[in-house]
Amino acid sequence: MSECVIPTLTSNEVVASKSVLPAGWKPNLKDLKSLDLTLPMLELLRRSTSRLPQDVIDALVKGRDAEEEGSRAFNTLNDMVRNIILADGHVTPLCQDTGTIIVWVRHPYGLSQRAAKQQIRAAVAEATKRSWLRPNCVEALSGKNTGTNMDPFHEGHPAVHFEEWEKPEVEIAVMQKGGGCENVGAQYRLPDATLGAGRDIKGVRKCIIDAVVKAQGQGCSPGILGVAIGGDRVSSYEKSKELILRKLGTSNPDPKMDAFEKEITADLNTLGIGPMGYGGNTTVLGVMAEEMYRHPASFYVSISYMCWSSRRGSITLKTNGEVSFD
Amino acid sequence: MIRLTTPITEDQIRQLKVGDEVLLNGRVVLSRDMGHKYMKEQKPEWLKPILENMVIYHCGPVVKKHEDGHYSFVAAGPTTSIREEPYQADVIETYKVRGVIGKGGMGKKTSEGLQKTGAVYLHATGGAGSLLAERCKRVVDVKMLEEFGSPEAFWIIEVEDFPLVVTMDSHGGSLHEIVAQQSQERAKALMG
Numbered sequence: 001m002s003e004c005v006i007p008t009l010t011s012n013e014v015v016a017s018k019s020v021l022p023a024g025w026k027p028n029l030k031d032l033k034s035l036d037l038t039l040p041m042l043e044l045l046r047r048s049t050s051r052l053p054q055d056v057i058d059a060l061v062k063g064r065d066a067e068e069e070g071s072r073a074f075n076t077l078n079d080m081v082r083n084i085i086l087a088d089g090h091v092t093p094l095c096q097d098t099g100t101i102i103v104w105v106r107h108p109y110g111l112s113q114r115a116a117k118q119q120i121r122a123a124v125a126e127a128t129k130r131s132w133l134r135p136n137c138v139e140a141l142s143g144k145n146t147g148t149n150m151d152p153f154h155e156g157h158p159a160v161h162f163e164e165w166e167k168p169e170v171e172i173a174v175m176q177k178g179g180g181c182e183n184v185g186a187q188y189r190l191p192d193a194t195l196g197a198g199r200d201i202k203g204v205r206k207c208i209i210d211a212v213v214k215a216q217g218q219g220c221s222p223g224i225l226g227v228a229i230g231g232d233r234v235s236s237y238e239k240s241k242e243l244i245l246r247k248l249g250t251s252n253p254d255p256k257m258d259a260f261e262k263e264i265t266a267d268l269n270t271l272g273i274g275p276m277g278y279g280g281n282t283t284v285l286g287v288m289a290e291e292m293y294r295h296p297a298s299f300y301v302s303i304s305y306m307c308w309s310s311r312r313g314s315i316t317l318k319t320n321g322e323v324s325f326d
Numbered sequence: 327m328i329r330l331t332t333p334i335t336e337d338q339i340r341q342l343k344v345g346d347e348v349l350l351n352g353r354v355v356l357s358r359d360m361g362h363k364y365m366k367e368q369k370p371e372w373l374k375p376i377l378e379n380m381v382i383y384h385c386g387p388v389v390k391k392h393e394d395g396h397y398s399f400v401a402a403g404p405t406t407s408i409r410e411e412p413y414q415a416d417v418i419e420t421y422k423v424r425g426v427i428g429k430g431g432m433g434k435k436t437s438e439g440l441q442k443t444g445a446v447y448l449h450a451t452g453g454a455g456s457l458l459a460e461r462c463k464r465v466v467d468v469k470m471l472e473e474f475g476s477p478e479a480f481w482i483i484e485v486e487d488f489p490l491v492v493t494m495d496s497h498g499g500s501l502h503e504i505v506a507q508q509s510q511e512r513a514k515a516l517m518g
Contacts, residue, residue, distance in 0.1 A: 072491065079451045079489075086456035087401075095455040096388045096401035096477075131390045131400050134477055143360055145475025180406040180430070180452065196517070206517050213513045216506055218406050218430035220452040267516055271509040276452055277430060278491070279505050309453040 004069070005081045007057050009088045015051070018091060019043050026321030029168060032110040040315050040323065041123035041172060045101075047325060048174050048313040049093045049132045052084050055248040056224075056285065056310045060084075063222055063275070063282035073280025077222075080275070080308060091132075095309045098133040099176035101149065101158035102241065106171045113162045117154070120172075124149050124158045136179075161238075168319045173245055176311040181223065182304075184215035187237060190299040199299045204229055204289075205264055207301040212268050212284065217277015220307035222285045224248065228302045230292035236302035243288040244306045245314075252289070261287045275308070285310075329487075333379035334424040336444035342492045344499035348448060350488040353466065354427070356383045356481040358405055360474045362413035369420055376469075376482065377421035381448070384410060384428035386477030388455070389465075397465040399483070401455030404429040407447070415439025431493055431502030440496050447494035449501075461488045 020043045027035060064077035087094040101124055105116055127133045128149045137157040138145045151157040188207040190199045195210055197203035208227060215223065226243030228236045252258035265287050274280025285308065294300070314326045330338065332352035342348070355377060357365070365373065387402040407414075407428030414436040417423060424445050426432075429452040440446060450458060462483050469480040493501040 076451055079454055079457060083451075083454040083457040086460065090456065092456055092459070093388050093401040095453045096386060096403050096459075097405065097455075098388065098401075131388055134386065134388045134401075135475065136477070138475065143474075143478070145477070147475065178453075183406065209513050209516055213506075213509050216430065216502065216509070217452070218408060220429070270516070271512050273505060273509050276449070277502060277505055278449075278493075279501075279508075307453055 005078050005085070007061060007081045007084055009051065009085065015047065018046075020046060021323070025323070027170070027317040027323065028321070029108075029170065029317060029319045032108070033112065035111065035170070037116050037119040037170075037172065038122050038126075040317060041103075041120050042126055044172060044174055044313055044315045044325070045123060045127040046091065046132055048176055048311045049098055049127070050087045050091045052094060052309065053247070053312060056308070057081070057084060059248045059285040060222070060308060063285065067280050067282060071280065072278045073274045073282060076275040076278055077282065093132060093134070094311060095178060095307075096134060097178040097180065098136065099178045099311065100136065100182065101133070102175045102177060103158055103160045104163070104173040104242070104245075105160065106163045106165045106167075108166075108168050108170070109164060111170065116162070117160050120158060120160055121150060170317045171314055173314040174312065175241070175245060177241070178220070178307050178309070181219035181307040184211070184219035185237075185240070185304045186211040186214070187233065187303070188301040190301060201260060204301050208264055208287070208303060209268065209271075211303045211305070212273070213271060215305055216273055217275075219305040220309065221273055221277060222275055222282045222308050224285050224306040224310050225287045226304040226306070227287060227289040228292055228300075229289065230294035231300060231302070232295065232298065233300060236292065236300040237304065239290060239292060240302040240304040243290055244304060244310065245312055246288050248286045254291070257289050257291065261289050264289075332381055334381070335379065336424070339424050339444050339446055340496055342446050342495055343497070344492055344495050344501050346492040348490045348492060350381065350427075350448070350485055350490055352484065354381050354383045354483055354485050354488070356385045356387065356479070356483065358384050358386055358478055359409055360478040361470070361480055362410045362417060365417045365420070366413040373480070374421060377423055379422060379424050381425035381427060382417070382423055384426065387459070387462075387481060389476055389481070397468065399459040399462040399465065402459040402462050403455040404450040404452055406430045407432050411436060418443045418445050427490060431500065437494055437498060437500055440494055441498055444496050446492050446496055448490040449493040450488070450490055458488065461485050
């Protein structure tokens with residue numbers, strides 16, 4: 001099982017040939033009222049559930065190659081790569097926990113958010129029917145599963161966020177966030193006497209270290225962290241999730257935060273938690289941190305932990321009819 | 327690499343040590359949050375012959391129902407085990423379970439249960455849903471599907487060479503405890 005696996009995925013042409021979008025399908029953005037997002041959303045889910053982004057694969061391979069060959073950490077990362085190849089080849093979910101479906105739609109003026117939400121919900125229901133998603137929507141107290149991934153009150157699931165922007169195109173981004181990694185997310189309020197963490201970057205650093213140590217392997221390490229500094233309880237957590245959409249290996253536009261991200265990533269990888277908490281040098285694949293504005297009395301540090309199987313993706317529908325996936 | 331086939335004897339389990347790599351074969355019973363609460367609180371008799379000397383797998387699979395009515399697993403990796411900490415030791419004792427498969431490890435109470443009854447905690451690679459579903463060869467039966475829903479039901483399956491690592495043994499050993507301690511020490515040093 002320890003033979004070093006090369007992560008060769010199916011070609012873009014093969015992926016396109018399996019698309020649920022009819023060949024040559026072109027969105028007409030001049031007529032936003034009749035634009036139907038159901039199929040593009042379904043295709044986005046088909047890809048996100050079975051195909052890991054290249055930057056995540058690269059980071060996992062880099063992590064594996066930094067572990068001692070034949071060690072448990074090496075073998076575990078190697079199995080992760082093996083799993084990535086299988087899921088991609090079979091077009092089946094990378095992980096049985098296909099997560100909470102979080103969607104961000106950015107659109108020009110004129111798109112009906114109500115209609116778009118219905119279409120996104122229809123796509124999620126169809127993806128569930130096709131076994132691309134596990135039914136992950138249960139009533140809080142009874143635990144009763146709706147079976148469809150639909151929250152009947154349109155509140156919790158799928159979680160859809162809308163933003164109107166100035167661009168003429170429509171972009172849908174999706175994240176499939178598993179329950180295990182969601183459970184190890186944490187929100188701190190500074191100062192924190194237990195950690196000895198004050199209201200400064202050193203205090204933020206302590207919160208991050210604490211959260212990762214508490215998570216151990218339970219969030220399916222190596223994890224990817226989104227860290228929002230500031231905001232209120234809600235906006236801060238929301239931002240911390242959105243940050244995970246950023247590609248690994250890209251720089252933070254704020255040079256101060258960029259240096260901080262690099263430093264804390266290196267520090268976390270000396271904790272020895274390793275893949276799945278088995279021990280090793282690869283505890284996190286990356287940290288994305290961003291500063292927000294806050295109320296003078298509140299200082300929140302919100303940390304969202306994403307598992308190694310960071311399933312995310314986006315589709316952009318352009319005015320010239322072009323459809324692109326990222 | 328140690329090959330084990332269910333049902334497993336206490337003697338076989340007592341020989342296993344933290345760090346041992348195991349390939350599991352035979353029947354395995356899936357159960358997670360709702361199942362564990364139900365087993366601890368209601369102690370249903372009907373599960374006894376199904377679970378004795380068997381292995382429980384903490385997993386909520388993605389299941390495909392075929393046109394002829396049979397089921398197969400599409401993705402089936404482990405879920406986080408620590409949520410079953412309040413229930414696991416009792417379940418192991420009541421049903422004489424010999425092994426629990428999951429991820430992330432479990433706590434002190436479960437470790438004591440493993441020692442008392444003679445059982446082990448077997449760690450599977452989290453997130454490896456496709457890889458592990460390939461080792462789930464056949465769905466034999468499913469119980470409480472209607473009541474619990476698909477991710478929570480008692481799926482009874484047959485596995486072949488299911489790759490696992492013993493991370494908690496029946497002698498009090500726990501890899502999770504060792505890694506946790508070492509990382510906490512390192513964290514202290516990092517925090518200054």
